[in-house]
Amino acid sequence: MSRGPRLAGYAMMAIAAMLAAAMRRGAIDAVGPFPVAAVALLVGMVGVMLVFTDLMVRGLYAQIGAAQDRADDEIER
DSSP states (O other): OOSHHHHHHHHHHHHHHHHHHHHHHTSOOEETTEEHHHHHHHHHHHHHHHHHHHHHHHHHHHHHHHHHHHHHHHHHO
């Protein structure tokens, strides 16, 4: 498993923060036909989803690996 999705999620959250800061300063009003706030929220939510999903999957794989190790130790005894 690569860390690519998690890093992409962090990058999307950073982009959302930059969009929100630019909107707050008044530097940008819209991204195409969409308001900046909507784009920032969407990008941020997708980023958070990628990060949490990657962390949950890694945690699940770690639990499965630990259970297999315990089962292998019991078989050897």
